[in-house]
């Protein structure tokens with residue numbers, strides 16, 4: 248099967264491409280390289296045995312995407328391409344609506360023209376906003392009230408997929424989709440080939456590792472007076488390889504006309520202080536931690552109830568030990584302190 252992977256040069260997309268190639272698929276990879284890395288594509292191409300085609304394009308560019316889908320006979324899509332920063336989305340909401348919504352709609356038009364039958368969408372726990380404490384751990388049925396433009400783009404695209412699938416069903420065409428609501432994705436490919444290289448880096452594990460490597464003067468912790476055991480926020484960190492494995496299971500299971508939504512997390516949380524302690528332990532290095540006031544919109548505890556996908560598809564996160572998750576990231580970052588740059 249040929250699968251279109253959008254955002255293939257990014258962190259999660261590149262890991263997905265590698266897994267699909269390892270499973271014997273052909274991959275059509277599209278990325279506009281606005282945030283992704285050509286080096287990741289080079290590394291993947293080197294081991295793809297000719298089964299990877301990379302097209303540098305915007306997913307909203309129908310004139311390029313549609314013929315590429317048709318030419319390669321891709322009937323399944325994993326859609327990772329998006330702008331992904333909550334803070335940036337508050338400052339530049341229109342960029343987020345253009346990239347995450349308008350370009351996504353154009354991608355669906357290309358999919359319709361090319362007869363795509365299965366579509367897996369990278370949604371986010373940001374669609375749940377700030378759920379009340381009694382709804383944590385979060386079920387898929389938790390009301391979705393995003394509090395940032397980023398979260399709203401993810402929720403709106405879920406609705407767009409719903410409406411599109413319904414129109415396909417009524418038109419007698421087969422189209423099934425799944426919205427996978429990731430919690431915090433973490434870690435790197437454990438063979439050390441692929442990594443996580445965001446600029447700017449805002450995720451806590453890579454930021455702490457950069458501090459351990461002396462690439463940041465200090466690590467800021469926002470809020471130490473939350474009603475949690477150690478006063479810092481608690482989040483759910485799912486390893487990128489487990490996350491990709493869930494995509495593979497979902498794609499296999501998805502039948503025409505189906506709509507599915509799953510949370511992807513490990514079902515337990517780790518606090519910011521636990522992350523810092525793990526990075527110090529794994530790296531064997533100390534670094535300065537600066538305690539700062541809380542940031543607006545950060546709920547104290549956010550972690551998934553991810554049993555639905557386990558029950559229905561037999562998926563569960565296998566890499567749940569924090570030091571193992573951090574260790575996979577440390578291995579890549581310590582060998583590639585400049586990320587994918589030479």
Ligand code: NAD
Pocket residue numbers: 253254255256257258259260277278279280281282283284304305306307326327328329330331346350369370371372429430431432433445
């Ligand atoms: P990333 O920035 O590393 O990868 C996104 C890739 O998409 C980049 O390579 C970028 O160049 C590309 N891209 C962006 N807009 C594009 C467009 N219009 N056309 C073509 N390419 C485009 O981000 P990531 O961390 O790998 O995230 C992947 C997906 O997972 C995103 O949809 C994100 O919202 C979602 N997600 C990520 C996390 C996380 O913890 N990393 C959590 C929840 C959801």
